[in-house]
Amino acid sequence: MLGNFIPNDQNPPEYVQLNIGYRITPKDVISLEFKRSIYAWPLGIPFGPSFDAPGLNYPGHARILAPTIGYQRFWWKGVYTSVYALNAFEKYLDQDDKKIGNGYTLYLNFHLGYQFKFFKNRFFFEPAIGCSYWPVRTNVPESFKLVEKKWPNYFIQPGLHFGFNF
Numbered sequence: 001m002l003g004n005f006i007p008n009d010q011n012p013p014e015y016v017q018l019n020i021g022y023r024i025t026p027k028d029v030i031s032l033e034f035k036r037s038i039y040a041w042p043l044g045i046p047f048g049p050s051f052d053a054p055g056l057n058y059p060g061h062a063r064i065l066a067p068t069i070g071y072q073r074f075w076w077k078g079v080y081t082s083v084y085a086l087n088a089f090e091k092y093l094d095q096d097d098k099k100i101g102n103g104y105t106l107y108l109n110f111h112l113g114y115q116f117k118f119f120k121n122r123f124f125f126e127p128a129i130g131c132s133y134w135p136v137r138t139n140v141p142e143s144f145k146l147v148e149k150k151w152p153n154y155f156i157q158p159g160l161h162f163g164f165n166f
Helices: 142-148
Strands: 016-023 028-039 060-076 079-094 099-114 116-118 123-138 154-164
Touching: 028 079, 060 099, 060 142
Parallel strands: none
Antiparallel strands: 016 028, 028 060, 060 079, 079 099, 099 123, 116 123, 123 154
16 A cells, blocks of 8 residues: 555554455456554545544554455446455554554445556556445444544545456
8 A cells, every 4th residue: 555655654554455356257356355454543534634634533543454355346348346345353552552442343345446457467457436434333442432423434535456367
């Protein structure tokens, strides 16, 4: 993730993602993903002046480990849609890095994008627009709930995947 390389970032994501997909038909792909990251701001803050603004962060941060299952459908040429169910097992830490709780969030991610293929279709590049929505969120510490209650439980963002077909 390119966000890992922002110098002096107040909210470094420490984001790691591994995807393994299988094309079950020429137009249908299923995938398993594993994601790990850290976040210290409510995820529903939209891009703009409030995004990463001082004073809007949590009194600590959350670390997530998230196995994910996904389905991608190619409709016409490289146009695709996809849906992913990200199961985030979260560990909440206070400002002194002391654990204050564990939680779970179900994130549903929807994408609309286009796949560009290169080098005899071995490499691909997929820009997309996506929406993340979290309908299930459990055991969030009260101090975190107070910060995030004014933000929605969805986020619209650009996406970019690239990879290698075996």
